Amino acid sequence: MIWIPVVALALVLGVFILQYNKLIGMRQLVRNGWADVDVYLKRRADLVPQIAEAVRGYASHERALLEAVATARNQAIASGSNLALRAPAESDLTTGLARIVMLKEAYPELKASENFLGLQNDLRETEKLIASARQYYNACVRDLNTAIEAFPSNLVAGVAGVRPQEFFELDDAVEREAPKV
16 A cells, blocks of 8 residues: 555656656747847848948938937847846847848949849848748747646746746837848
8 A cells, every 4th residue: 555655756856757757848948049040130230230331332412321320230139138127128139130131222323233242132032031930939839838827837837947948029019020131
């Protein structure tokens, strides 16, 4: 008869260990997903000065737009991993970059610039990478947050210190007006 409580305790401990490892693995996926998003956002931020310089040569009187994009870039970089600050800063940067890319319609010589076209292609590719990485990150966050709320992993999450994570969401208006590059 003594073996029944021992088996029950072993079963509970086994479930706890499995749930703990699952949650820690999911938390690592979220961290990895964010690292990927961050790499591509940095890549885009590194393109901004080059794009601004290419535009400045052809559309020097667009100074206010170029300064606004530079400010948005700096705010995005300064916000680091704080999603509450990063998402709006990235939205502003996306909007500014879309406006810069649209300048090519007003400046035919800019449209013909090989340097600008190359940067435009780099930006297009980077935007695709950001969208893909953001989608993966948000899927990992969704899975982790679901596991944290579901039984029995919700009991383990509290003990293990695993907390819900924020989704990386941009402003809806920006989503609808993604840069057409």
